[in-house]
Amino acid sequence: VDxxxxxxxxTHAEWQAFAQxxxxxxxxxxxxxxxxVADRHGGEVWLQFAGDGEADEQVYFRMLLPVATAPxxxxxxxxxxxxxxATLESRPEYYDFDLFHQLGQRPExxxxxxxxxxxxxxxxxxxxxxxxxxxIISIGAVRIVNGRVLxxxxxxxxxxxxxxxxRVATEVHGIDDAMVADEPSIEQVLPRFAxxxxxxxxxxxxxxxxxxxxxxxxxxxxxxxxxxxx
Numbered sequence: 045v046d047x048x049x050x051x052x053x054x055t056h057a058e059w060q061a062f063a064q065x066x067x068x069x070x071x072x073x074x075x076x077x078x079x080x081v082a083d084r085h086g087g088e089v090w091l092q093f094a095g096d097g098e099a100d101e102q103v104y105f106r107m108l109l110p111v112a113t114a115p116x117x118x119x120x121x122x123x124x125x126x127x128x129x130a131t132l133e134s135r136p137e138y139y140d141f142d143l144f145h146q147l148g149q150r151p152e153x154x155x156x157x158x159x160x161x162x163x164x165x166x167x168x169x170x171x172x173x174x175x176x177x178x179x180i181i182s183i184g185a186v187r188i189v190n191g192r193v194l195x196x197x198x199x200x201x202x203x204x205x206x207x208x209x210x211r212v213a214t215e216v217h218g219i220d221d222a223m224v225a226d227e228p229s230i231e232q233v234l235p236r237f238a239x240x241x242x243x244x245x246x247x248x249x250x251x252x253x254x255x256x257x258x259x260x261x262x263x264x265x266x267x268x269x270x271x272x273x274x
Contacts, residue, residue: 047105073108100115164199164241164271169217169253175256179205180230181219183237187244199240231265234258238267240241244266246271 082089087109166185172178185199202219204227214220248254251273258269 065253082107082109087110108178139249141142154197159191162244163247164244165274166199166237166254167248168257169219170257171213175253175260178257179203179207180234180257180261181205181209181224182217183233185237185240188247199237201233201237203230204228204232205230230261234261234267235267240270241269241271244271245274247274 056173079089087107089105089107130188155229164185164187166183169181170178181203183199183201183203187194187197202224204224206229209219209221246255246269255269255273258267262268
């Protein structure tokens with residue numbers, strides 16, 4: 045996409061602010077910036093000012109995205125072979141710009157070297173991708189102290205969601221109804237995980253999604269996660 049217009053007094057700083065502005069992109073209040081949309085799809089966006097002075101200055105905007113191919117269609121030529129289209133097989137990324145302002149984020153913590161902190165690195169598996177209606181069926185975590193993984197301090201627990209696990213979800217994570225039939229409920233597991241992660245920094249690949257799933261269960265379980273998050 046190429047756009048061109050008169051600058052009209054707009055500055056590079058205004059463009060940077062627009063590129064970083066968050067937009068709600070789904071009913072779950074997930075947010076993305078324009079630049080993150082381009083990055084997510086292996087593309088790029090940029091802006092260029094050209095002209096001899098403010099009166100005739102022009103703004104050139106370009107957004108490049110890889111060419112998508114329809115199922116069973118022959119691949120179309122791609123002008124930029126280094127741009128890789130995003131796939132739909134992995135969990136979509138969620139963005140929460142309040143994520144780094146948890147109640148447990150203390151000013152004195154900000155001044156500490158990262159290596160000196162204690163971390164809980166965790167991941168969840170779920171019945172689906174909607175935090176409002178889906179639930180957690182597995183939590184796995186390890187603790188990191190002084191930059192070392194403590195393999196003897198791990199958390200690995202399947203959870204009975206008390207509902208059928210959709211086949212499409214099982215195809216992603218491999219967990220089916222039979223595997224969770226005799227496992228404890230989320231009301232039993234989440235308080236245990238909260239104690240395991242207490243006084244540590246939480247780390248997750250898709251932290252906004254995982255934290256949203258945990259927070260959706262706070263009322264039912266009494267477990268609150270106010271930990272700092274990376």
